[in-house]
Amino acid sequence: MSAPHATLLADASSSAFQNASANRPAPAARSACFHCGQPVPAGQVLAEEMDGQRRVFCCGGCQTLARTLHSSGFAHLYGDEARFARPIDDAARRESEPVWAAYDTPELRSQFVRLLDGGRAEITLAPENIRCAACAWLIEQHLGRLPGVESTIANVATRRVVVRWRDAEQTVSALLAALADIGYVAWPFEVSRSDQADRRARRSLLMRMAVAMLGMMQVMMYAWPIYTHEATIDPGMLQLMRWASLALTLPVVFYSASPIFSGAWRSLRQRHMGMDVPVAIGVAAGFVASTVATVRGAGEVYFDSVTMFVAFLLAARYLELRVRQASRSGAEMLARQLPATCERLSVEGSAPERVPVARLQCGDRIRVRAGEIIPADGTIVSGASELDESMLTGESRPVHRSVGDIALAGCYNTASPLEIAVARVGAGTRLAEIVAVLDRALAEKPHLAALADRVAAWFVATLLALAAMTGVVWALWIDPSRALLVTVAVLVVSCPCALSLATPAALAAAGAALSRRGLLLTRSHALETLARVTDVVLDKTGTLTEGCFALTGQQTLGPMPAAQCLTLAAAMEAGSEHPIGRALVSAAGSAGADIGGVSMATVRNVPGQGVEAEIHGKRFRLGRAAFVAGIRSANGEEQIKEADTASGPGATQVWLGGEAGMLAVFALSDKARESTPQLLEALSRYGARCHLVSGDSVETVQWWASRFGMAHAVGAVSPEGKREYVAKLQREGAVVLAVGDGINDAPVLAQAQVSIAIGSGAPLAQAGADAVLTHGNVAEIAQALALARQTRRVVRQNLGWAFFYNVVAIPLAATGVVTAWMAGIGMSVSSLLVVANAWRLLRAGRNGV
Incomplete structure (x- = not known):
């Protein structure tokens, strides 16, 4: 649902609605309109007797609506607890009209308005505060009176309003304004193609299942007396009951079971033994044999078994469909929540304009x-706020973003207004890249799923021969009268539905769980390979560390206090884009320093050396x-040597000094990610060996390895050296997971059996890794290993159950112990258990493993 489409309208009217709801007087009060609660203008007398009481109104419209509602049986809605929202006020209307007008542009009309034949149009609207049947009735009546409107259907359950009108006589903005006139804030609602397809699939399967269930119950009503009292039933009545069962089975076979027959025919045309083939043969054989027996008036009929089998099979498939649709990635859902319009700032002196997002340019x-x-993606140029990036990156808490920070399409602005310079729109945004990566992953078939399909194909061929x-x-040898029934039971009971569902259901659920946690699988084999990982090769910069400078130490060398030295250094670097400058400014800001209070006469940047400034006549x-x-310090060299001995490995020193000598030295270094200790501890707990392989100096890498408690660490390694390091592990039998930033670690990511790229830096569409972590919480990598191993256990459980079920059920069916209707129940229950077991992975992804 595209709720952000009407954010301005919702903001403008919500306060008015809440005030009207909270402060509305009792029905008998004469100072407020009985219908909407607005004050009645002085000297105006619009009153009417209703329910034995005199009611006053602010205008003729409210009076007419109230009279109509009472005459239609909705008078109870005027109690103290329920009232209608009043129209938005003039100020809110002026602010909302540009939003409404934007929906009349060609870009948005093509997105939301469906053109019909005869010059008609149709749109689905989503009113925000529709609550009951009276609301639906009021909306239908009000919109139905507009010129050109042919029909209005308001659905309280879905909170949707479908309006059809003559296109030349009405506009979308007029419809939205008309709804606002009676207190209903609304916006156009777009149902995506995938949603439409999902909805059609669910509705079709649900209708077929309903017909099969009803047919099964009705046929059983006729079958039960035959099973229990066949000898006492008149032959003519018995034959009539068989004809009635045939009539009730016809819609089940030709409507409910039609997807089964079409799937079987498609498999046979492609010379592939799919799981629909034995099912279709069993249903067709049972139905044809029963029909022949009914026409002849002699022989066994199996209408009850046929209908029950189809009903339970469709129930299992409906549950499978719901699981598959629930396993969809959250990124697709987010893509549908992007706003349709935005406020574009024009050149100076011009008023902002509300335009469709499709018109935005870099x-x-x-x-x-x-x-x-x-x-759209862009850079914040004005303002500061908290952005909710949870749907995009998996980060649950809003993150602070200010001038110079990147703002990504799809993030929710929670606090303050922002002005953003657009950098990427449409297919170029990070969100579009995520969706493209997921589409690529979904287009590939995992090895386990392909193997299961091949096994199922051989199983079906064996099953047909066995049947x-x-x-x-x-x-020929046992009981010819039961031969057909036993054969059908064998075909039904051994249907490889559970076998074919065992792997794909688990992989789909696990993939969806990982995507919700911000880890996107871009290769089909990633999940099954993650479950076998024995060694994890980790880069340092940008993976275990933030990849940016931070102030880690400060030493004062002169009379100036440490806080004042930091303030001075940050003021000299204010406005700098250099990582060191940004680190100093950030540290001063965290310490509460006022760098704006430092007045500098001149500032000179010396490339590769530093910054020189003149402050109050001093350099x-x-x-x-x-x-x-070199600023002419007498004891500069001695102080430099003293500070050098205090410097730690990997730290970058930045010196501050004046004409009187050195004042301070700042130590800046990369800082570890907060989640790095959790990652390493979890990997160790799961039995995976961790290796720190970096291009930094040997001393720096060893220092970080000691800090992280990693036993395997090498430094000063080239990209080719990293690849050889992984190859050596692989020659020793290791299954290697490589984690890096996806750019300079490309060789090692390609060499490893499975790889994960930290996607915060590189465009996701160019990432060559098997998975992409969309945020900086690297602890999710360990969660991915745990979930992959749990997925492997679930797949094995599912396959084990499917084979165990068939090993037990097929002999029972072949010996006549299990009848066709029992086989239908058993096959359906088997499929339900497999799907339900896979569904547990979705919960594991939400709650952690």
Whole structure:
């Protein structure tokens, strides 16, 4: 549902609606309108007797609506607990009219309005505060009176309103304005193609299942007396009951079971033994034999078995369909929540305009208010706010974003207005890249699923041969009258539905669970390979660490206090885009320093050396030791040596000094991700060996390895050296998971059996890894290993159950112990158990493993 489409309208009217609901007087009060609760204008007398009481109104419209509602039996809705929302006020209307007008543009009309024959149009609207049948009736009556409107259907359950009108006589904005006039905030609702297909599939399967269930119950009503009192029933009545059972079975076979027959025919045309083939043969054989017996008036009929089998089979398939649809990625859901319009800021002096998102171009500036969703990727140029990126990155808490930070399409602005310079739109956004990656993954068939399909194909061929042998044995040597029934039971009971569902159901559920946690599988084999991982090769910068500088130490060398030194250094770097400068400014901001209070006369940047500034007539330098010492410090070298001995491995030193000497030295280094200890601890618990392989100096890598408690670490390794390191592990029998940033680690990611790229830096569409982590919580990598192993256990459980069921059930059916209707129940229950077992992985993904 595209709720952000009407954010401005909702914001404008919500307060008015809440005030009207909270402060409305009792029905008998004369100072407020009985219908909408607005004050009655002084001197105006519009009153009418209703329910034995005198009611006053603010206008003739409210009076007419109230009179109509009372005459239609909705008078109870005027109690103290329930009232209608009043129309939005003039200020809110002026603010909302540009939003409504945007839906009349060609871009949005093509997206939301469905053109019909005869110059007619249709649209689905989503009113925000529709609550009951009276609301639906009021909307239908009000919109139905508009010029050109042919029909209006309001559904309370779905909170949707479908309006059909003559296109030349009405506009979308007029419909939205008309709803606002009676207090219903609404916006156009777009049902995506996948949603439409899902809905059609569910409705079709549900209708077929309902027909089969009804047919099964009715046929059993006729079959039960035959089973229990056949000898006492008049032959004529018995034959009539058989004809009635045939009539009731016809819609079950030709309507409910039609997908089974079409699937079987498709499999046979492709020379592939699918699981529909034995089912179709069993249903057809049972129905034809029963029909022949009914026409002849002699022989056994199996209408009850046929209808029961079809009903239970469709019930299992309906549950499977719901699981498959529930396993869809959250990224597709998010893509449908992008706003249809946005507020574009024009050139200076021009008023902002509300335009369709489809018109945005790179370089445009847009304003995103609190409560709206960002429509395109860009850079924040004004304002600061908290962005909810949970649907995009998996990060559950809103993150702070300010000037210079990246804002991604699909993120929800929770706090304050932002102005954003658009950088990427449409298919170029990070969200579109995520959807493309998922589409690529879904297009490939996992090895386990393909193997299961091949096994099922051989199983079906074996089953058909076994069923034929069973029929021949019963017809020639045991009991010819039961040969057909036993053969049908063998075909039904051994249907490989559970076998074919065992693997894909588990893989789909696990993939959906991982995507909700921000880990997107881009290769079909990733999940099954993750379950076998023995060694994990990790990069340092950008993987175990943030990949950005942070102030990790400060040493004062002169009379100036440490806080003042930090403030001065940050002021000299204010506005700098260099990572060191940003780290100093961030550290000063965290310490509460006021860098804006430092007045500098001149600032000179010396490339590769540092910054020189003049403050109150004195010169200061910030940068390399030699550059700062060159400001004519007498004891500069001694102080440099002293600070060097205090520096830790991997730290970058930034010096601050003046004409009187050195003032301070700052140590900046990369900082570890907060989730790195959790990742390493979990991997160790799961028995995976961790290796730190980095291109940094040997001393730096060893220092970080000691800090992380990693026993295997090598430094100063080239990209080719990283690949050889992984190849050596593989030659020793290891299954390697490589984790890196996806760019400079491309060789090692390609060499490993499975790889994960941290997707915060590289475009996801270019990531060559088997999976992409869309956020910085690397602990999810360990969760992925755990979920992959659980998925492997679930697949084995499902396959074990499917084979055990068939090993037990087929002999029972072949010996006549299990009848056809029992076989239908057994096959359906088997499939239900497999799907329900796979469904547990969805819950594991939500709650952690």
